[in-house]
Amino acid sequence: MNENEAETVWLSPSVDxxxxxxxxxxxxxxxxxxxxxxxxxxxxxxxxxxxFCTHQMEHLPGPGGATIWNSYVENKTPQAWRMYWVRCDDGSIQIVSIGPHDHYPGEQPDP
Incomplete structure (x- = not known):
């Protein structure tokens, strides 16, 4: 990605x-x-x-079997939060969930 280009990022309905x-x-x-x-x-x-320390979630498939990625929202804190996302066919990023490190990606934590 060129430093002057922005990523197209959209939120899943549950994240929104x-x-x-x-x-x-x-x-x-x-x-x-x-x-x-x-x-x-x-x-x-x-x-x-x-x-972000982005890394692939190797043993966890995303929606439709897509590769799911994990990026830090927080670090060095108990239950640090993460963003779980997939790269869509059109190159955009869909954030599928945001929550504590141990929550199941694709589901939002209880409010």
Whole structure:
């Protein structure tokens, strides 16, 4: 990706709904801000942004058997949050879930 190009990033309906809920939930404000920042950086800099530490989830297929990737939202904290995403056929990125490191990608954590 050229540094002047932006990634096309879209959110799965469950991620979008969770973000709307988190925005209005006091105890999730910090996670909401970190998730929003990570999505913004993904759009601006792409998955190779150094602090994302992006890596493939080797034993976990994504929607339709697609390769699923994991990028850091947080680091060095218990239950650090991650973004799970797939690269679509058109080259865009779909974020399929955001949540604690141990949650099942494709499902949003309980609010």
């Amino acid at each position: 709904a969770w973000l709307h809920h988190a925005h209005d939930t006091r105890r999730l404000k910090d996670k909401f801000k970190k998730a929003q920042r990570a999505i913004r950086i993904m759009r601006q800099a792409g998955p190779s942004y150094p602090s």
